[in-house]
Amino acid sequence: MSLEKIVIIGSGPAGTRAAETLLRQGCRNITGISEAPASGGQIYRRQPAGFGRQADEVYGSEAEKATALHRSFDALAGSIDYRPNALVWNIFDRKVFTNGPKGVDEIPFDRLVLTTGAMDRILPIPGWTLPGVFTLGGAQIALKHQACAIGRQVVFAGAGPLLYLVAWQYMKAGAHVVAVLDTSAFANKIAASLKLLALPRLMFRGLKFRRDLKAKGVALHEGVRLARVEGTQSVTAISFEKGGKKQWLACDAVGLGFGLNPEMQLAELAGARTRFDRTFRQWVLAHDGEGRVAEGVYVAGDGHAIGGADVAELTGERAAWAVLADLGLPVSAERQSVIRRALKRQAIFREGIEQSFPLPAEWLADTPDETILCRCENVTFGEVRAAITELEPNDVNRLKAFARPGMGRCQGRVCGHVLAELLAAETGRPLEEVGRLRGQAPVKPLHYKAAAGKAEGAVQVQQWLEQADKVLEDG
Amino acid sequence: MRLGEQARPAVEIKIDGKRFSCLAGDTVLTAVLLAGRHLRQSEFGDGPRAGFCNMGACQDCWMYRADGERVRACTTYVEGGMDIYTADPQHHVA
Numbered sequence: 001m002s003l004e005k006i007v008i009i010g011s012g013p014a015g016t017r018a019a020e021t022l023l024r025q026g027c028r029n030i031t032g033i034s035e036a037p038a039s040g041g042q043i044y045r046r047q048p049a050g051f052g053r054q055a056d057e058v059y060g061s062e063a064e065k066a067t068a069l070h071r072s073f074d075a076l077a078g079s080i081d082y083r084p085n086a087l088v089w090n091i092f093d094r095k096v097f098t099n100g101p102k103g104v105d106e107i108p109f110d111r112l113v114l115t116t117g118a119m120d121r122i123l124p125i126p127g128w129t130l131p132g133v134f135t136l137g138g139a140q141i142a143l144k145h146q147a148c149a150i151g152r153q154v155v156f157a158g159a160g161p162l163l164y165l166v167a168w169q170y171m172k173a174g175a176h177v178v179a180v181l182d183t184s185a186f187a188n189k190i191a192a193s194l195k196l197l198a199l200p201r202l203m204f205r206g207l208k209f210r211r212d213l214k215a216k217g218v219a220l221h222e223g224v225r226l227a228r229v230e231g232t233q234s235v236t237a238i239s240f241e242k243g244g245k246k247q248w249l250a251c252d253a254v255g256l257g258f259g260l261n262p263e264m265q266l267a268e269l270a271g272a273r274t275r276f277d278r279t280f281r282q283w284v285l286a287h288d289g290e291g292r293v294a295e296g297v298y299v300a301g302d303g304h305a306i307g308g309a310d311v312a313e314l315t316g317e318r319a320a321w322a323v324l325a326d327l328g329l330p331v332s333a334e335r336q337s338v339i340r341r342a343l344k345r346q347a348i349f350r351e352g353i354e355q356s357f358p359l360p361a362e363w364l365a366d367t368p369d370e371t372i373l374c375r376c377e378n379v380t381f382g383e384v385r386a387a388i389t390e391l392e393p394n395d396v397n398r399l400k401a402f403a404r405p406g407m408g409r410c411q412g413r414v415c416g417h418v419l420a421e422l423l424a425a426e427t428g429r430p431l432e433e434v435g436r437l438r439g440q441a442p443v444k445p446l447h448y449k450a451a452a453g454k455a456e457g458a459v460q461v462q463q464w465l466e467q468a469d470k471v472l473e474d475g
Numbered sequence: 476m477r478l479g480e481q482a483r484p485a486v487e488i489k490i491d492g493k494r495f496s497c498l499a500g501d502t503v504l505t506a507v508l509l510a511g512r513h514l515r516q517s518e519f520g521d522g523p524r525a526g527f528c529n530m531g532a533c534q535d536c537w538m539y540r541a542d543g544e545r546v547r548a549c550t551t552y553v554e555g556g557m558d559i560y561t562a563d564p565q566h567h568v569a
Contacts, residue, residue, distance in 0.1 A: 035531060042530055048500035048552065050483045119532040131513045131525030138529030146505045147480035173478045233523055234512045263532070375527070375535065378519030409534035414527070445534060
């Protein structure tokens with residue numbers, strides 16, 4: 001048994017399996033923090049109370065896994081200090097800073113397991129900030145969590161397996177899917193098929209989605225170049241090029257996505273280092289092979305490297321075994337070896353997925369100047385290009401300081417990688433040499449008063465706020 | 476648009492002062508977009524916005540309560556009598 005304080009951030013597949021393993025092996029002082037009101041993460045997001053759909057309607061072929069995961073969490077929630085609805089906005093001095101229903105709190109930890117998930121990777125195209133454009137993940141959440149479609153005539157555009165999955169789920173739920181615009185050519189998938197066969201079930205599931213969509217008359221275009229989301233106040237159409245021919249499709253909503261980006265800010269604040277992964281063309285967390293990233297800090301799931309829900313469950317358990325080993329508690333060499341073997345197959349499959357759906361980063365060189373790059377601060381491609389030419393920043397953090405992209409409320413989650421791609425393209429340097437936006441607290445916006453409540457210097461902050469109020473009142 | 480789950484109890488909220496009926500379990504984003512086409516105007520004059528990531532990451536869906544407090548529409552559920560605005564009714568500096 002161990003009474004060391006273990007804090008787990010996130011309650012998706014990785015967080016759930018980590019908590020379950022730690023608890024079963026004798027850890028008795030676990031705190032689980034989740035920004036969401038319920039466990040499941042994004043992939044197995046639960047419906048709010050009062051919804052009546054069965055698991056197979058919500059999660060399709062993954063219903064069994066979703067239900068099993070929910071059941072596991074519900075069984076353990078009473079045995080840990082579970083804090084849903086709590087945002088972790090900083091990690092500092094071996095304390096986790098939260099803002100939840102009861103206000104701000106600081107939770108000291110001996111060991112920390114981060115399972116922070118991912119969000120869609122986006123390549124901006126003209127019109128991408130129009131009402132009606134959502135991320136692919138966002139479109140899927142509308143359906144799973146709210147039983148809503150993002151529009152009456154929906155186009156799914158971008159690259160990645162989620163493209164076909166979400167289109168299929170929409171079609172099954174009775175939404176009108178106009179088309180799937182896949183930026184990757186079919187030849188890429190053929191070339192990757194041997195790797196994809198590492199997990200035949202997943203590969204054949206993907207083929208089934210395509211077949212079902214075609215049978216229902218959904219147009220599937222592959223190897224397209226997206227030109228523009230049309231409209232002035234909201235989406236009215238999407239235009240694209242295929243084989244040198246310009247095409248145009250009327251629609252009122254677009255689900256856009258090009259794979260996922262790991263959510264790594266909190267890990268960085270906890271001392272983790274990142275490394276550039278050439279296959280994935282993105283930064284991931286550097287760990288020791290078992291999820292250790294810093295002294296007493298462990299990572300798992302899509303938040304450390306994109307792998308999907310099954311990998312999240314496996315790496316969640318793997319991180320727990322690493323914690324147990326470091327606590328001097330017994331570990332199961334057999335389970336560790338099962339996990340290692342399963343992750344190897346998954347890694348081959350993931351390579352196949354990346355090869356099937358490469359990020360069309362080369363588009364960015366031709367993205368029109370007036371296109372918005374940073375949607376928070378409304379910074380355009382033209383403004384960023386001008387800053388690159390005139391001020392010659394040598395890394396993205398300098399570029400951020402010069403032109404303000406990535407400085408807004410999303411903290412660069414959406415545009416950070418685009419900024420790096422553009423800087424690399426404009427200066428002819430490899431992507432890994434221009435760096436990445438550093439994670440900074442607060443990782444998500446919170447009221448200053450909330451932060452000041454318990455933070456050092458609270459009195460001074462309170463005085464500033466009072467002065468600011470007075471200035472505003474005086475006009 | 477809704478694709479089902481319409482048997483939930485009705486909840487009445489106000490959006491920019493106008494009454495609107497939605498369902499218990501709706502997020503503010505769902506309710507407001509079913510009532511209209513956008514959630515807010517960009518502070519930088521580049522037009523209306525209506526959310527993006529729907530998972531609390533992009534922060535594009537901020538709206539306001541009557542007292543000027545910000546609400547992240549995609550992660551906030553509707554409550555009866557909720558008074559929600561597409562622009563800060565207190566005209567605070569953003």
